[in-house]
Amino acid sequence: xxxxxxxxxxxxxxxxxxxxxxxxxxxxxxxxxxxxxxxxxxxxxxxxxxxxxxxxxxxxxxxxxxxxxxxxxxxxxxxxxxxxxxxxxxxxxxxxxxxxxxxxxxxxxxxxxxxxxxxxxxxxxxxxxxxxxxxxxxxxxxxxxxxxxxxxxxxxxxxxxxxxxxxxxxxxxxxxxxxxxxxxxxxxxxxxxxxxxxxxxxxxxxxxxxxxxxxxxxxxxxxxxxxxxxxxxxxxxxxxxxxxxxxxxxxxxxxxxxxxxxxxxxxxxxxxxxxxxxxxxxxxxxxxxxxxxxxxxxxxxxxxxxxxxxxxxxxxxxxxxxx
Amino acid sequence: xxxxxxxxxxxxxxxxxxxxxxxxxxxxxxxxxxxxxxxxxxxxxxxxxxxxxxxxxxxxxxxxxxxxxxxxxxxxxxxxxxxxxxxxxxxxxxxxxxxxxxxxxxxxxxxxxxxxxxxxxxxxxxxxxxxxxxxxxxxxxxxxxxxxxxxxxxxxxxxxxxxxxxxxxxxxxxxxxxxxxxxxxxxxxxxxxxxxxxxxxxxxxxxxxxxxxxxxxxxxxxxxxxxxxxxxxxxxxxxxxxxxxxxxxxxxxxxxxxxxxxxxxxxxxxxxxxxxxxxxxxxxxxxxxxxxxxxxxxxxxxxxxxxxxxxx
Amino acid sequence: xxxxxxxxxxxxxxxxxxxxxxxxxxxxxxxxxxxxxxxxxxxxxxxxxxxxxxxxxxxxxxxxxxxxxxxxxxxxxxxxxxxxxxxxxxxxxxxxxxxxxxxxxxxxxxxxxxxxxxxxxxxxxxxxxxxxxxxxxxxxxxxxxxxxxxxxxxxxxxxxxxxxxxxxxxxxxxxxxxxxxxxxxxxxxxxxxxxxxxxxxxxxxxxxxxxxxxxxxxxxxxxxxxxxxxxxxxxxxxxxxxxxxxxxxxxxxxxxxxxxxxxxxxxx
Numbered sequence: 001x002x003x004x005x006x007x008x009x010x011x012x013x014x015x016x017x018x019x020x021x022x023x024x025x026x027x028x029x030x031x032x033x034x035x036x037x038x039x040x041x042x043x044x045x046x047x048x049x050x051x052x053x054x055x056x057x058x059x060x061x062x063x064x065x066x067x068x069x070x071x072x073x074x075x076x077x078x079x080x081x082x083x084x085x086x087x088x089x090x091x092x093x094x095x096x097x098x099x100x101x102x103x104x105x106x107x108x109x110x111x112x113x114x115x116x117x118x119x120x121x122x123x124x125x126x127x128x129x130x131x132x133x134x135x136x137x138x139x140x141x142x143x144x145x146x147x148x149x150x151x152x153x154x155x156x157x158x159x160x161x162x163x164x165x166x167x168x169x170x171x172x173x174x175x176x177x178x179x180x181x182x183x184x185x186x187x188x189x190x191x192x193x194x195x196x197x198x199x200x201x202x203x204x205x206x207x208x209x210x211x212x213x214x215x216x217x218x219x220x221x222x223x224x225x226x227x228x229x230x231x232x233x234x235x236x237x238x239x240x241x242x243x244x245x246x247x248x249x250x251x252x253x254x255x256x257x258x259x260x261x262x263x264x265x266x267x268x269x270x271x272x273x274x275x276x277x278x279x280x281x282x283x284x285x286x287x288x289x290x291x292x293x294x295x296x297x298x299x300x301x302x303x304x305x306x307x308x309x310x311x312x313x314x315x316x317x318x319x320x321x322x323x
Numbered sequence: 324x325x326x327x328x329x330x331x332x333x334x335x336x337x338x339x340x341x342x343x344x345x346x347x348x349x350x351x352x353x354x355x356x357x358x359x360x361x362x363x364x365x366x367x368x369x370x371x372x373x374x375x376x377x378x379x380x381x382x383x384x385x386x387x388x389x390x391x392x393x394x395x396x397x398x399x400x401x402x403x404x405x406x407x408x409x410x411x412x413x414x415x416x417x418x419x420x421x422x423x424x425x426x427x428x429x430x431x432x433x434x435x436x437x438x439x440x441x442x443x444x445x446x447x448x449x450x451x452x453x454x455x456x457x458x459x460x461x462x463x464x465x466x467x468x469x470x471x472x473x474x475x476x477x478x479x480x481x482x483x484x485x486x487x488x489x490x491x492x493x494x495x496x497x498x499x500x501x502x503x504x505x506x507x508x509x510x511x512x513x514x515x516x517x518x519x520x521x522x523x524x525x526x527x528x529x530x531x532x533x534x535x536x537x538x539x540x541x542x543x544x545x546x547x548x549x550x551x552x553x554x555x556x557x558x559x560x561x562x563x564x565x566x567x568x569x570x571x572x573x574x575x576x577x578x579x580x581x582x583x584x585x586x587x588x589x590x591x592x593x594x595x596x597x598x599x600x601x602x603x604x605x606x607x608x609x610x611x612x613x614x615x616x617x618x619x620x621x622x623x624x625x626x627x628x629x630x631x632x633x634x635x
Numbered sequence: 636x637x638x639x640x641x642x643x644x645x646x647x648x649x650x651x652x653x654x655x656x657x658x659x660x661x662x663x664x665x666x667x668x669x670x671x672x673x674x675x676x677x678x679x680x681x682x683x684x685x686x687x688x689x690x691x692x693x694x695x696x697x698x699x700x701x702x703x704x705x706x707x708x709x710x711x712x713x714x715x716x717x718x719x720x721x722x723x724x725x726x727x728x729x730x731x732x733x734x735x736x737x738x739x740x741x742x743x744x745x746x747x748x749x750x751x752x753x754x755x756x757x758x759x760x761x762x763x764x765x766x767x768x769x770x771x772x773x774x775x776x777x778x779x780x781x782x783x784x785x786x787x788x789x790x791x792x793x794x795x796x797x798x799x800x801x802x803x804x805x806x807x808x809x810x811x812x813x814x815x816x817x818x819x820x821x822x823x824x825x826x827x828x829x830x831x832x833x834x835x836x837x838x839x840x841x842x843x844x845x846x847x848x849x850x851x852x853x854x855x856x857x858x859x860x861x862x863x864x865x866x867x868x869x870x871x872x873x874x875x876x877x878x879x880x881x882x883x884x885x886x887x888x889x890x891x892x893x894x895x896x897x898x899x900x901x902x903x
Binding site: 344352462466467470471474475483567571573575577592593595596604608611612615 | 741
């Protein structure tokens, strides 16, 4: 499987009045056709920032380094026009909160067709037909009347479906979804996740799904990348990582996860304070909260390295966890 | 169609507003100390003259009857006769009003033409030199009295350079435009400053909105993002403030017309004050208040047109 | 972090200059503002007369400095009376609410349909030109924004725990208002008042220019500009420098107002 999107050593720092904040620190991952990669972590772990860095959607004061390769092409060096065609054209994006991500004063139909104008040369009639097709694809019935409606006339779940329809308008090969179900209630969450998974299988897209919810990962993803304090802890196939986590943080997360069938999937709490991003740890960022901490953890930063077939971990206790 | 209902309801609200304006003008004229008749006639009028005018104005009737008479007459556009010019007040108003409306229209057009692009440039360069320069210039504009700006423009462009006439209104439409350009520019500057300030803040707020990021994530051209997603939404936040400024604009027109000798409502008002032409002042105050309430109505309609959430 | 920004500093410096001129014009002015000098009629700015002289040979610099006192007085009175009246109305409306509030709402809607300057001119027209009548007119018309500010603040404070506690403890309304609500309402009102003084300077000088405000020979910036308007093409300095004084004073007040808003964290 060739990677569509390859991220290597991505680092994002925000220059603030109180010094630099290291939001993302040397993160690498890749995603290929028909694959769903889950990016999981607590809030502030850098997962959303990583996602937005891929299509350079971060504010001006963010400093991005490392490599983002779209089919071998360097995204960070793209011209503005090439970047514009990449965004939405090859890489679609879905945001967390559809109520604030959809423009409240424009009809849904226009918000779909403007993507088509930007990326295709369909005429007005064909655009309308495609918009209806897209609404149908994401499960919004009664399309024609829906096109002229405004976001506030949609329910929460319908708004999220509409946003997915917009992101899919130009047939992107990769979909980036930033906590697409966090703002929705549990039943709607499941519907949206099933919709996304179905679209990947049906259209052969790649999907990067950012979430703080391990349940969402288990339900939807093929591979998972666990982030903590802007760093990557562990990556691997979902089944393998869930069965045998090789990073102390992943293990702690899984332990804190509610059992099967539990409806309430609110994030797991691990004792201790969230890490400070303005003063990165010398050793492992998770060390202060880690149950398996050992002297080396506070002095040497663990490197992400293969621990099993298709599974990597950056943990000094990786070997112990395998036992 | 709930919006149609809202629209009709808003339209009907204008009726009680007009009525209240009429009552307010009447009450103001009666409440103020000193009686109108001697104010009009001066101190040396004979008792006979005073009695005659009192009867002529109907001031010897009960207050209620006077109010009713005033309102019915006003509704028919009858404000009596001008004391200094001896013609119906309404004729004076009808002659002056189009001039002032043209002046205000020109000023509004110029103000928007100046403020919209500059507000955008300022917001997109927030706290860098283009923004600081634009804000500094508008701060000076906002702190300069209208008559002072007018005098300077008049001296430089009409007096020294001779590009524009020194005053008046001209005969044809093209002459009107030519004569009203400098006064319009004078009047537009403070309005432009208000629009600039509010729109800049609104654009800055909208630029941080998620839907702007989403529009960029969709791969829309920068111009589409800025015009369709940023400008439109920023305007919604600005329109109401702009509408509230119409009163100040009309007040500014009074001064501008005096400076440029433009025969509009404002100059008529100032002339009437010095001529103690009470009925004219009363009628003009009423007409200007009605104009402002109509401007509020237009503002609400524009707001509804821009924002689909209004009126549902 | 609120701090002394360059803009606020500039505002304070300009205000300080106006205050200084208003306080001790005789020390600063090189000439008697009313003294005629027939050897220097309409003289251009020079070392002897830095701002030039008018058609009677009066020194423009001296007249501009002396006018500061009148214009500052206008700014102050055009702010204080509306503030007191509006503050009181807003306090009562906010406290009692109910039908009083409803009537207040209608009244405000009505007052804002009258252009401020037109309404002031209407009052002055009836009462007669002159500064005292301008103050009366502005007091009758300008209270609305203060009343709205105060009402909003009272409504917020009424919800707060300490006011509720005061009511439960049976404190009399004046005590609660004085001890708790007024101090809290001060900040937004103060910020608005400073900005309002910039507008008052513009209003006062405009009325002076129109002949409805300060009456000649009182040296007031608007009156000074009106004095020189007929000579603007030939002797522009007569009107130009008093105008500069207005602009600088206006900038002083509005920059100080903006700076105070930031310092006191008041949303404008």
